[in-house]
Amino acid sequence: MPAHDEPLLTVDDHGRVVEWSVAAEDLFGRPAAHVLGRSVFDVVGATTTQGRSWRIGPLAPESRERTWGVWQERDDDGDGGMDGDENLPGLAEVILDAVFTQADVGLHFLDPQLRVVRVNPSAIGMRGIPLGDIIGLPATEAYAAMGVRIEESMLREVLVSGEPARDVLLRSRPPTDPEREHIFSVSIYRVRSRAGRTLGLVATTVDVSAREHAQARLRLLHRARELIGRTLDVERTAGELVDVTVPDFADSAIVALTDAVLQGRTPELSAHDDELLLRCAAAGSTGAGYPPPPTGSALLPELFGPKLPSTVTILPVSEPDGADADDTPYGPRLVAPLSARGQILGAVAFERRRGSEPFTPEDVDLAKGITTRAAISLENALRFTREHVVMTALQSWPSGQERQTQRAAEIAQRHHAGGSGAGSWFDALPLPGSRLALVVGKVENPGLSAVATMSRLRTAAQALTTLDLDPHELLARLHSTVLRLAREQKDAQGSTDEPTVHCTIAIHDPVSGRLDAARAGRSMFTIVRPDGTVDTAPLQEGPLLGEEGPPFASTSLVLPEGSTVCLASPAATRAQGPTRGGLAAALAHPDRGPQQMADDVERLLAPDRVLLVARTRHLPPDELAEWNVPPELQSARPAREQTQTRLQEWGLDVDPFSAELVVSELVTNAIRYGAPPITLRLIRGETTLTCEIDDAALTAPYPRHAKATDEGGRGLHICATLAKSWGVRFRDDGKTVWAVLDAQTAEPDAG
Incomplete structure (x- = not known):
């Protein structure tokens, strides 16, 4: 075809106009802006094209999508054949016939009664299906036999309104490939005659299974990154892995972790020892087939293949023998390790029903992404578990202190654990002269550094109280300690986040009934007198330790015997309460013991706060x-x-x-x-x-x-x-x- 012989217009596989020449504008009287992207049947179907002959042929564009060019045939004398007497077919009929016979996409033509009139061999499910089996049948009935469900209401809406339905996704298992589910993109257009009479509908179908499966994998991976690791709990993280992958990725999933991980200990190095004991941490299935193993049960090594996997592996389908075949509904299996930083945490096994699509290399890549995310989250949860054990040990109150402090006050303590950090602590320290020091504090920066800072500050506070300093002087010394720790942390780690600390110290003398207190930050400090009077602000807030420094807010009070001192570490934000009114309502019951009052206040506290309630006594x-x-x-x-x-x-x-x-x-x-x-x-x-x-x-x-x-x-x-x-x-x-x-x-x- 000569290069200068440009087509009047070009249409793609879907029958849409993609190019519209100047000659086409002159011939049909329609500018390119009005026709590009529209169906060729809508553009030229009603145009008078009698008396003209046309030539249509495929083009070879740079893109992979096939297109056709349309030319007007010329007479020998060079005119356009405008004066011929023959009744040649019109342009729309020529294009329609060429597209139906040559297009790689599926084409369907339905009459106004929505019966199948014409179908090309590339249509949904038509590969290997005789055309006579569906021609003349209603569309919903014809395609239902092929596993395709078409909404008749949608077809009628297009037929009446003329508004096309584009890119409607349909799922099917064609008779020629029943083992795999195919996804088709369907677009439906109304076809009208030159006189404006509705002739029916034409539908184009394209197999977009690969595209949709790829997008589904991306969505699943994004969902895994959002949902896995939301908590710092090992077993809940394993459950999140099951929830994400069943049923979107597999029909069943079993997450197995080592005993060391479940007990919060350091996991083994990735030697992939066959003797490594694994226990079920989480399991789930779609409901059919074998029930999942109970949580905590030991799992057989055969579940993960000949040996514990070192990488994501597709296991061969094991075929059962004889009569047991119907009792084994699962088939394709995929196993993946759960490891991080050279340490083996466990493994996960995915399985699909027998007869389902086998796992593909793309599924292997997806499983790697999901299990890598899960392994990192499990490692974070394990580290937090170990840190929480350390924190609990550091925050624990030695049982011997309770007997030593009972002469000065009756003590009740609570720790409202939450899992976001480990920076709060409390102490009730006996002092000479039967006096009692109450200390409550919180390190602002969460994480392992907060645990270390908290333990060092607690040790410093215990040492400083032996010097018989007043609470304000104690806070000043602790402030210097926080500044020194910040310098050490900055020199060692290069960190710019300097720790700051809330701390309140109160010293009660059971001889005189005097209470000396000092406050840095906004730790909760409330006093309840025996008559039920509640003072929720006996001392104003002061600067944090590690910030501005002294002077800190301080006071000295003489409390009657039976007064209650309530101290608690602050919440992350002021909005997390409790409010002064709610706190006063919970404490305005001096007839109740410190343990009951501590229970009432604990319900109002946000997670990760510690509480200390002391009922004062005077020496007899x-x-x-x-x-x-x-x-x-x-x-x-x-x-x-x-x-x-x-x-x-x-x-x-x-x-x-x-x-x-x-x-x-x-x-x-x-x-x-x-x-x-x-x-x-x-x-x-x-x-x-x-x-x-x-x-x-x-x-x-x-x-x-x-x-x-x-x-x-x-x-x-x-x-x-x-x-x-x-x-x-x-x-x-x-x-x-x-x-x-x-x-x-x-x-x-x-x-």
Whole structure:
């Protein structure tokens, strides 16, 4: 065909106009903008083309889609044959006949009664089917026999309105390929005569199975990335893998994990040992066939082939023998390992029904993507499980502390676990003089660094409380510790995320009923008095540790016995509550015990918060002795006598010489270097005797190393030698020097 012999117009396999020449515009009187992309039957079907002859032939474009060109035949004298007397066929009939005989796409022509009039060999299910079996039958009946369900209402809508139905997807198992499901794209157009009479419908069908299956695999992979790994729980992650793949990828799926993974231990290296014990972590099926194994059951190695797979593998279909064939509905199998960073976590087995489409290389690639995502999520969940175990151990409250703190307060503690991080902690620390320190904190940055920071801060807080510092001074020291940890973390990891910490510290003295508290950040701090009065904001919020630094908000209160102090780590956001009204309603029941109050408050807390509830107590009179000491040196003797008398009354098995000597030295030191008023106090414990001396001076005593010829300077050295521990704590109006001696309650005489 000469290169200069350009066609008037070009149509594609679907009968749509793809090119419209200038000559076609002149001949038919229609611009290209009005016809491109439209069906050729709609464009020229009603145009008068009688008296003309046409030639149609295939073109060879660069694209893979086949197209046809249409030319007007010329007479010998070069005119267009406009004056011929023969009644030659029109353009629409020529194109229709050529397309029906040569097109690779399926074509169907239905009459106005929706009966099949003409079908080409490429139509749905027509390969190998005699045309006479469907010609003349209603469309719905003709194609139902081929496994194709066509909505008659859709056909009639196109017939009446003339609005084409494009790219309608139909699924079918053609008789020539019953083992595989095919997906066809169907487009339906109305055909009208030159006079405007409706002649019927023409439908084009294209097998788009490969395209749709590829898109379905992409959608499934995207869904797996969205749904797998939403939680940090190993078993729930395994269940998410089953939910994503059944039934969209397989009819059944079994996820097996090693014992180490299920127990939260470090998994084995990927040696793929045949003896590795696997247990079912999750399983699911479409309901037919063998029921899935129960969760936790040990699985046979044969489930995953001759040995544990090292890569995604398609297993051969095992054919059952004899009568058992009908009892085995599953066939194609695919197994994949679950491994990450060289560690074997488990394996997963996918299976389809017998007679279903076998797994393909494309399915292998899809399974790799899904199982890789699942393995990474399982590893994250396993790491969190191990970190959670560490966190729980770090957050645990030693059982021995409960007995030691009961004299100052009745304690109830809760940890509302959630799984988003491990940065909250609490402590109830016994202090000298039967005092009690309540500490609640939270590290802002979640993750493993938060666990490490939390444990180091908790250790620092426990060490600092032994220095008898007030809560504000304790927070200032912890602030310096947080800054140092941030510098170390930045130097070691190059991280720019510096940790910040919420922390509230309250120290209760059961002798005076005084509560000293300081607050950094927005940890919850509430006080409930015995009359039911609830103070949800006894102390304003302060700057976080690691940010601005001191001064921190602090206060000093005297609480009546039976008051309740409620401390909790803050929520991630203020919106997670609880509100002040809800908190007050939960706590406004002082007649209830701390355990019941802790239960009520815990229901209001967001996940990953810790709660500490303390019902304060005052020391009873039979455990406390207190005397005013005149500021005279001769006052040491009556102080020794009073101590001896009280020890006999209490029945404490303590060395009387040591007790009298410690009391004498403390009183003498206060008279010489302190300032009145001076008060001597003895506190009886289960296994200790605490001696305290108060005075109004702010000078700090310290042990001296006296020479052999010195007459004094040995008092604190003697106290440090005889006592179990000693120290000094300062108040706004003075100081207290204390010493603790070992003691036991004496058994009564048998006589």
